[in-house]
Amino acid sequence: MALIVQKFGGTSVKDTDRIKNVASRVGKYRLRGDQVVTVVSAMGGVTDNLIGLASEINPMPSEREMDMLLATGEQTTIALLAMALHSLDLPAVSLTGAQAGIVTDGVHSKAKIQNITPKQVHAMLDEGNVVIVAGFQGQTPDGRITTLGRGGSDLTAIALAAALKADLCQIYTDVDGVYTADPRIVSDARKLNEISYDEMLELAATGAKVMQSRSVEFAKKFDVKFEVRSSLNNNPGTIVTEETDNMEAVVVRGVALDKNQAKVTLVGVPDQPGMAARVFSALAKSAVNIDMIVQNISHGSATPATDLSFTADKPDLAKAQKVIAELKDEVQFAEVIADEDIAKVSVVGVGMRSHSGVAAKVFETLGAGGVNIEMISTSEIKISVVVEGGKGEEATRALHGAFFGEET
Numbered sequence: 001m002a003l004i005v006q007k008f009g010g011t012s013v014k015d016t017d018r019i020k021n022v023a024s025r026v027g028k029y030r031l032r033g034d035q036v037v038t039v040v041s042a043m044g045g046v047t048d049n050l051i052g053l054a055s056e057i058n059p060m061p062s063e064r065e066m067d068m069l070l071a072t073g074e075q076t077t078i079a080l081l082a083m084a085l086h087s088l089d090l091p092a093v094s095l096t097g098a099q100a101g102i103v104t105d106g107v108h109s110k111a112k113i114q115n116i117t118p119k120q121v122h123a124m125l126d127e128g129n130v131v132i133v134a135g136f137q138g139q140t141p142d143g144r145i146t147t148l149g150r151g152g153s154d155l156t157a158i159a160l161a162a163a164l165k166a167d168l169c170q171i172y173t174d175v176d177g178v179y180t181a182d183p184r185i186v187s188d189a190r191k192l193n194e195i196s197y198d199e200m201l202e203l204a205a206t207g208a209k210v211m212q213s214r215s216v217e218f219a220k221k222f223d224v225k226f227e228v229r230s231s232l233n234n235n236p237g238t239i240v241t242e243e244t245d246n247m248e249a250v251v252v253r254g255v256a257l258d259k260n261q262a263k264v265t266l267v268g269v270p271d272q273p274g275m276a277a278r279v280f281s282a283l284a285k286s287a288v289n290i291d292m293i294v295q296n297i298s299h300g301s302a303t304p305a306t307d308l309s310f311t312a313d314k315p316d317l318a319k320a321q322k323v324i325a326e327l328k329d330e331v332q333f334a335e336v337i338a339d340e341d342i343a344k345v346s347v348v349g350v351g352m353r354s355h356s357g358v359a360a361k362v363f364e365t366l367g368a369g370g371v372n373i374e375m376i377s378t379s380e381i382k383i384s385v386v387v388e389g390g391k392g393e394e395a396t397r398a399l400h401g402a403f404f405g406e407e408t
Contacts, residue, residue: 002167003125004029007039007135007157011174012231013077014044022172022231023084026130030090035125037164039135039157040081042073060318063108067137067147071096074134074153081132092130095120097156098139100131101163104146107287111138111146113155113218116163133160151212158215162222169224171211172231177238178203178210181255181400185393190404192253193236196243199253199348202382206346207258216240243350251351251358252403257396258344259389261291262317263374264310266324268334271297271304278331279308279324286323288316292344292377292386305334309375311386314340342374343392346384347399353380365402371395 006026013019022040029036050069054061078094085092101118104111124131135153138146148155154171161169178200179189195203197220204213210228219226219240229237269275276295283290291311312320317338324336352358362383366373371394375386387395 001033001035003035003037003164004168004170005037005039005157005161005164005166006170006172007153008041008172008231009153009174010041010044010047012172013040013081016080018231019043019077019080020084023081023088023090025172025231026081027085027088027090030130037121037125037131037133037160037166038081039133039153039160040074040077041135041153042070043077046073046076064144067108067111067145070147071134071137071145074136078132078134085130085132090130091128092132093124094132094134095124096134097137098145100133100160102138102156102159104138104140104148106140106142106144106146108144108146110149110287110289111140113138113148113159116159118160118163121160121164149212149214151215154212154215155218158219158222158224158226161224161226162218166224169219169226170237171226171228173210173228174230174232175210176230176233176235177228178208178240179254180404181396182208182257185257186255186397186400188404189400192238194239194241194247195253196247196350197240198243198381199247199350200240202346202348202379203254203256206256206348206382206384207260207344208254208256211240247350249351250349251355252347252349253351254348255396255400255403256346256348257392258346259392260314261311261342261344261386262314262320263339263342263386264312264317264320264324265337265339266308266331266333266335267337268305269308270332271306275306275331276308279327280310282323282327283312283320286319288312288320288323292375292384294375308333311342311344311375341389342386343389343395344384344386345392345395345399346382347403348382350381352382359383361402362399365398366395369394369398371398 082092082094103115135156181189183189201216204211227237377384
């Protein structure tokens with residue numbers, strides 16, 4: 001008998017037929033004697049619909065009330081899945097994140113898990129139940145409902161697997177595993193049998209929609225080996241695990257595209273020590289996550305000045321603009337330019353540590369395709385570029401062909 005944590009995303013539970021399919025899959029593990037904890041997301045489209053309703057009421061709703069609203073999406077799914085398991089004569093019980101013992105900090109919409117005390121989960125498992133937990137949510141020590149950010153159900157599953165010391169963690173989605181690129185964009189993308197935590201973390205952080213980056217970081221920290229696989233078939237998936245020596249033989253593991261980024265440029269920032277610190281400290285206090293940063297000399301100013309550009313998630317753009325506007329008198333920049341029509345394309349692989357020429361190949365490929373680069377960011381296993389939004393998919397296909405084409 002094994003203790004298994006399984007997570008099913010929104011596409012896997014998008015309607016009642018899919019929920020019944022999940023119940024059947026979960027039931028097979030339970031009937032063979034395994035203890036099963038199932039983490040589910042809101043039904044496909046529900047979260048977006050709730051956000052739309054909120055925006056009709058108030059364009060800038062309270063983040064506390066948004067968490068209260070969005071948490072209802074997962075609570076609908078857990079109850080329906082429990083009912084589906086009951087119809088198969090399998091004992092099951094649904095729990096909210098708070099009931100499952102997930103304690104978070106107080107940052108609404110992007111809460112971090114502080115602790116998990118899964119006593120109730122263990123008790124329900126010992127009684128023979130399949131335990132169904134609402135992903136994406138938790139509760140502060142003083143009882144406020146919080147959400148973990150987009151993709152937070154992945155984090156719920158990984159964190160529960162660590163806290164429960166599960167024998168197996170499975171992340172079910174609508175694709176067979178992790179691919180060398182999004183197969184909806186690159187038709188000849190290939191499925192990977194395995195990938196390291198670091199590679200998966202970089203791919204997730206740069207736009208690959210298979211996993212939430214924080215969940216991969218959590219898995220690496222607590223050594224939770226997990227499998228990404230499809231809920232629509234029985235094909236083997238992709239194992240995400242520790243890096244092994246032979247992984248460096250593959251120079252590039254994948255190409256990712258992120259179209260959910262926006263760029264903000266502060267023009268004419270006084271060229272003085274501490275200016276960047278003031279800007280990014282204020283953004284940090286407002287929980288705006290910054291990705292890429294570029295600073296260069298501003299040639300349109302009579303006094304020494306710089307242009308400071310950064311990227312952030314599109315949903316954070318309005319918040320970032322509000323913070324920047326409040327800094328106008330303190331920082332004394334000339335103007336602010338916001339651009340939502342951008343895309344970030346990234347090439348990822350641990351083999352970059354030991355192989356040269358990857359950057360040159362990236363830039364040569366994009367240049368040959370007439371794709372202009374606006375920003376560049378690198379790590380030892382990643383090269384990311386910001387390009388015009390309409391060129392994102394074209395750039396992704398070109399880079400995938402350069403690194404994974406038949407002649408490569």
